[in-house]
Amino acid sequence: MGCCRLANLDAADAAGGLDLGLGNLYRVSKAKSRSISPENFTGEKGKAGMATEGTGKNAARDLGRGWKLSPSVVIKSKSTFVIGEIKGPGCIQQIWMTPTGNWRRSILRVYWDGEAEPSIECPVGDFFACGWGKYCQISSLPVCVNPGSAFNCYWPMPFRKSAKITMENTDEKNMVVYYQVNYTLTDIPKDAGYLHAQFHRETTLKQKGLYTIVEGIEGEGQYVGTYLAWQVKGTGWWGEGEIKFFMDGDKEFPTICGTGTEDYFCGSYDFENQETKKYQTFSTPYTGLAQVLPPDKIYEAGQKFGLYRWHIADPVRFEKDLKVTIQALGWQSGGRYLPEEDDIASVAFWYQKEPHKAFPKLVVGE
Secondary structure: OHHHHHHHHHHHHHHHOOOOOOOOOOOOOOOEEEEEEOOEOOOOOOOOOOOOOOOOOOOOOOOOOOOOOOOOEEEOOOEEEEEEEEEOOEEEEEEEEEEOOOHHHEEEEEEEOOOOOOOEEEEHHHHOOOOOOOOOOEEOOOEEEEOOOEEEEOOOEEEOOEEEEEEEEOOOOOEEEEEEEEEEEOOOOOOOOEEEEEEEEEOOOOEOOEEEEEEEEEOOEEEEEEEEEEEOOOOOOOEOOOEEEEEOOOOOOOOEEOOOHHHHOOOOHHHEOOOOOOEOOEEOOOEEEEEEEOOOOOOOOOOEEEEEEEOOOOOEEEOOEEEEEEEOEEEEHHHEEEEOOOEEEEEEEEEEOOOOOOOOOOOOOO
């Protein structure tokens, strides 16, 4: 009986075309592969490469239709462009894009199953772990950033009824974006949650020494990732602070408490290279200090850092609610901690069952 049940589960997984890896990539699936890009705005079968107008029209003037006539789009200043609308059930499996312009002023939003409020809302650079508007190589499992400004996302994004992806250009200048959204049309498991991502920033901490990454999450799900763009205002080491996860009714004290900022991002001892006496950047499948600006300084006021921590092997599960904070602590005389007033921006990533609580009004800051 047990073997029969296992065989049936395996057959269902293969038919669904989800949860892919080298260990099961040989399994033939009934899922249908589709892709949205400027060469096929709807993702319809047999409708790609048919454009007669587009940003490549002049370059293709000697070749005609079917020769890279519409590889990108221009999103005008102060306007919103619909990157894609998909009817489900299905799952977005990969997103690639190369947005120009100010990445903090280009706002990515994703809506699941016809909801009026977005489940993903954040500047495009921060969503792809590049919050400082400058190229930074990211070599992780769910997010990869490759030369020259190629943003790649591999977070699985299941949906049941529909998915809608938009990009708002809040800048004074037009922007150009090349993009491809690869997805599959297939049945979605009953226990599948929806991906959420929320941006937050405090240019000066509202409470000295304490930054809130996300709060007000309500529902059932699991927290799966943190990106921080952190600019220090003082000199010296700034990362003694602890991360805290308040879940399912926690008030004054959390259920999970870390031991230090570099510890949470799976580093140690100030991220310092003991030979060069500089910060040592790194980018790994689950975690990284991927960016230090300027890279040749250490413990200086005004330095900027980009850090990510993906909870892929260790998601933080919650049943009712979740709040995540991190302390901003340095050192002062007498071996005492010093609460800092740094400029910190974050993106929190989590999966949960819908409906979700509406996000606070997005404030990006300068």
